[in-house]
Amino acid sequence: METPTLENLPPRAASAADVDPAAWEKVRDAFAEALGLEPDEVLFESKVIGELGAESLDFLDIAFRLERAFDIRIPRGGIEQSARQGTGDERYEVDGVLTELALDSLAAIMPEVPRAELCPGLKAVQVPELFRVGTFYNLVVFLADQKARGVVLPA
Amino acid sequence: MRPAPAFVFLVHPLVPAQRVVLGLRQLSLSRARGRRPETFGRIGTVGLPAHALGEVLGLMMEPEAMLADPQAAVDLMERAARSVPGIRAVGLGSLCALVGGRGEELARRLSVPVTTGALATAWALHGHARAALKALGRPRGPVAVVGSAGPVGELVARLLVRDGVEVRVDNRRGSRAARVCAGPDEAVEGCPLVIGAGTSGGVLDPAALARGAWLIDVASPGTLKGEPERGVRVLPGEALPLPAGWHRGLWGRAFHRVAGYGPRHVYACLVEPLVLAASGRDRPYALGSRLREEDLVDFDRRARAMGFSASGFIG
Numbered sequence: 001m002e003t004p005t006l007e008n009l010p011p012r013a014a015s016a017a018d019v020d021p022a023a024w025e026k027v028r029d030a031f032a033e034a035l036g037l038e039p040d041e042v043l044f045e046s047k048v049i050g051e052l053g054a055e056s057l058d059f060l061d062i063a064f065r066l067e068r069a070f071d072i073r074i075p076r077g078g079i080e081q082s083a084r085q086g087t088g089d090e091r092y093e094v095d096g097v098l099t100e101l102a103l104d105s106l107a108a109i110m111p112e113v114p115r116a117e118l119c120p121g122l123k124a125v126q127v128p129e130l131f132r133v134g135t136f137y138n139l140v141v142f143l144a145d146q147k148a149r150g151v152v153l154p155a
Numbered sequence: 156m157r158p159a160p161a162f163v164f165l166v167h168p169l170v171p172a173q174r175v176v177l178g179l180r181q182l183s184l185s186r187a188r189g190r191r192p193e194t195f196g197r198i199g200t201v202g203l204p205a206h207a208l209g210e211v212l213g214l215m216m217e218p219e220a221m222l223a224d225p226q227a228a229v230d231l232m233e234r235a236a237r238s239v240p241g242i243r244a245v246g247l248g249s250l251c252a253l254v255g256g257r258g259e260e261l262a263r264r265l266s267v268p269v270t271t272g273a274l275a276t277a278w279a280l281h282g283h284a285r286a287a288l289k290a291l292g293r294p295r296g297p298v299a300v301v302g303s304a305g306p307v308g309e310l311v312a313r314l315l316v317r318d319g320v321e322v323r324v325d326n327r328r329g330s331r332a333a334r335v336c337a338g339p340d341e342a343v344e345g346c347p348l349v350i351g352a353g354t355s356g357g358v359l360d361p362a363a364l365a366r367g368a369w370l371i372d373v374a375s376p377g378t379l380k381g382e383p384e385r386g387v388r389v390l391p392g393e394a395l396p397l398p399a400g401w402h403r404g405l406w407g408r409a410f411h412r413v414a415g416y417g418p419r420h421v422y423a424c425l426v427e428p429l430v431l432a433a434s435g436r437d438r439p440y441a442l443g444s445r446l447r448e449e450d451l452v453d454f455d456r457r458a459r460a461m462g463f464s465a466s467g468f469i470g
Contacts, residue, residue, distance in 0.1 A: 033256070033259075033443060033444060034256070034444060035304075035444060036306055036309065036443075036444035036445050051327075053304040053326045053327050054304070055302075055304055055305070055326075055353065055354070055355075056355065057253060057354050057355055058304075060222060060225065060253065060254065061253070061256060061257060061444075064225050064254070064255060064256055064260070065256055068256075068260070076223070
């Protein structure tokens, strides 16, 4: 069975125009319910922390609702893990600052984040501030796809 | 004869002393019954016998484990709730109120209303804030609400704005009626009163508070990143004075004592399932991320009738 890597990742949605409507509806509703928002306040490109106001424990709630909606298990820190895998043996960060390779890796994993925001000097701890609702859409669609193919991902 | 329990209240130990009390209680029960200790257990019976009594059940699950595996936490909560027959409500304390979609997953599995305590917490905070503003001689504020993105903070900010108070919030989700600031430190600048309404704290620099400011806090751990500066007063936002006739046994007293509020106060979130069970309502006061003002009005009326008051905070 094929192990998921950056090279064989399924196509990811870079904008709202690319989404599967049924999957998007589930993602949007999960965010709206977790954050006490109206569904139409949740956009694919909304920044989860900066614009929707999510706090750390909200991510727990969001993840729980997405797991239930898609019948998947979201690995904690999964986006960072994938980005680290994308840098191979090279360094992901130096003194907390992401390397060029790490930025390229994140750009491949998160096409919904404008490349200009993945700029030199970005710290690893700042990455969650870049997360869009679309980041979670792509993650859960990927995980649901892997599950359908019978791929077991590390927890 | 004491009436049968009408509700259960699910908690988990937050600090080592609570773990010790719960562990000893479990050990004594299991020895008496000749069984291995359970993964949850009865701490005590509390409440108002004239209205409703409840069983406080402690889950032997660490906060970290609950966050790492919410499904296992909900499974344990379900088992605990089902262990007391005939109840009319389930209340959730601390992280129990957060995991599993803020009570929604547990509610789906049970046939009785599950309530998170968030409404009673907002009720207590609002009452305490009004009393504090009066005591400070600043009825119009300004008041900063830290943690305004959550359901409790959002509702408290809204209620204070309606009272005619100038309110600042630290997050745009709490912004519908208040001034939005860039963050907690900016929101509290120059405010004589600060409401710490977040779920988890450690977000506010103590130096950002005005000299002599009062912080009414429900966050656990507390809203401040460190020790408060001299002259700043930190008040427990969820503490309600015990009404006349309050019942609790020896173990309930022991657990309560290490919970931090002392022997004469009770958590507002514990009062919520009590009022719910006594009222016969089949709709919870708080479930998920939204709190409704009409529910607050109903809760306020019933809670006051039972002798609860949200204006006498611990000074």
